[in-house]
Every structure is written in structure tokens, then in C-alpha cells.
Amino acid sequence: QQQVKQSPQSLIVQKGGISIINCAYENTAFDYFPWYQQFPGKGPALLIAIRPDVSEKKEGRFTISFNKSAKQFSLHIMDSQPGDSATYFCAVISAGNTPLVFGKGTRLSVIA
Amino acid sequence: DVKVTQSSRYLVKRTGEKVFLECVQDMDHENMFWYRQDPGLGLRLIYFSYDVKMKEKGDIPEGYSVSREKKERFSLILESASTNQTSMYLCASRLAEKQFFGPGTRLTVL
Numbered sequence: 030q031q032q033v034k035q036s037p038q039s040l041i042v043q044k045g046g047i048s049i050i051n052c053a054y055e056n057t058a059f060d061y062f063p064w065y066q067q068f069p070g071k072g073p074a075l076l077i078a079i080r081p082d083v084s085e086k087k088e089g090r091f092t093i094s095f096n097k098s099a100k101q102f103s104l105h106i107m108d109s110q111p112g113d114s115a116t117y118f119c120a121v122i123s124a125g126n127t128p129l130v131f132g133k134g135t136r137l138s139v140i141a
Numbered sequence: 142d143v144k145v146t147q148s149s150r151y152l153v154k155r156t157g158e159k160v161f162l163e164c165v166q167d168m169d170h171e172n173m174f175w176y177r178q179d180p181g182l183g184l185r186l187i188y189f190s191y192d193v194k195m196k197e198k199g200d201i202p203e204g205y206s207v208s209r210e211k212k213e214r215f216s217l218i219l220e221s222a223s224t225n226q227t228s229m230y231l232c233a234s235r236l237a238e239k240q241f242f243g244p245g246t247r248l249t250v251l
Contacts, residue, residue: 061238063240065242072231072233073184073231073242075239075241128174129238131183133183
């Protein structure tokens with residue numbers, strides 16, 4: 030059973046556009062929701078994260094929107110740039126010594 | 142900055158060989174993880190460890206074992222490599238909820 034569902038699998042966005050990636054989860058015990066960014070040939074790196082006590086978190090061009098009642102959260106990349114082309118993973122985790130649960134990833138291509 | 146290093150970026154082995162993948166972190170993290178990454182399948186957890194000499198199976202432990210003799214080092218062992226273990230292997234360490242990945246080892250089993 031997939032605990033976190035990520036969509037879309039791939040995304041092509043024009044330079045300057047908004048990229049939106051969505052994740053849905055089942056377990057209400059999850060209390061930390063990070064997004065990871067992975068460039069080809071590199072390991073994933075923590076990009077931005079949110080806790081369920083807020084509905085939105087913004088860091089530069091990257092924003093997480095969180096909907097606790099719908100059990101969904103999304104990553105928005107404003108003014109998308111070719112340098113943002115990467116694979117993005119959402120993840121969830123609950124308190125304690127439990128592993129992160131990752132979505133299957135979204136390959137983003139930003140074209141000029 | 143947290144640094145997670147993996148012993149090899151690329152590795153080519155033959156079917157049946159015993160393969161060791163080494164991972165070292167320099168931030169005294171207790172939690173360490175091994176994943177494999179395959180196209181369309183995302184990151185799949187193989188094994189993890191919350192302390193020295195402690196290990197827990199992840200989602201796909203078959204064909205793998207691990208060793209954690211020192212806090213900073215977590216090794217993944219393929220006892221008898223098979224072609225279906227050709228993959229990208231990622232090590233990670235974690236402090237609280239923040240997880241840091243190594244650069245990965247691309248293993249090819251011929």
C-alpha cells in the first residue's frame with residue numbers, strides 16, 4: 030500500500046511559468062512534510078519542509094501549500110527556470126524513529 | 142555542512158560476486174539508511190539503522206545485508222550479486238527529521 034501518492038510523474042513547464050507537484054497521504058500521524066530535489070547524478074537534497082500547524086511555507090520561489098483536512102500538500106515553483114529541471118520527491122514522516130516515506134518522484138523539465 | 146560520502150560513484154561487478162558499498166557520515170547522526178533508486182520506482186528503502194550494531198529491514202531487504210560497527214559508517218553488502226541488483230544505491234543519515242543523502246553509487250552487475 031502506497032502511503033504517499035505523488036503526481037504527476039513528469040512535468041514540462043515553460044521558463045517563467047509555475048510548476049505544481051502534488052502529494053496525498055493516508056496516515057494522519059504524519060507530522061513533517063519535506064520536499065527533496067535531485068539533479069542527475071546527485072543524491073536528493075532537502076529543499077523545503079512544512080509542519081501541519083501551518084498551511085503555507087515560502088522560501089524564495091518555492092512554496093509548500095498544505096491542506097490538512099484533505100491530507101494533501103503541494104510544491105509550487107514560481108518563475109520556473111531551466112536550472113530547476115530536476116526530479117522532485119515529496120516525503121512524509123511521523124514522530125519517533127521511523128523512516129521517511131517517499132513519493133515516487135516527479136521529473137520536472139523547464140524549457141526556454 | 143553535513144557530509145555523507147559513499148565509497149564509489151560507479152561500480153561494475155560480476156554475477157555471484159560479493160559486493161560492499163560503504164557509507165560514512167561526519168555529523169554523529171544516529172540514524173542511517175540505504176535506498177535503491179530505479180526509474181519509475183522512486184526511492185526504495187533496503188535497510189536502516191538507529192544505532193551501532195542495530196539494523197532494521199526496510200521494504201526490499203532480500204538479497205542484501207548491512208553492517209554498522211561504528212556510528213559513522215554503514216555498509217551495504219550484496220552477498221551474491223545478481224543482474225536485478227543493477228541500480229543506483231543511495232545512503233543517507235538523519236538528525237531528527239532532516240535527512241541528508243550521499244551522492245550515490247551506480248552499480249552495474251554483469
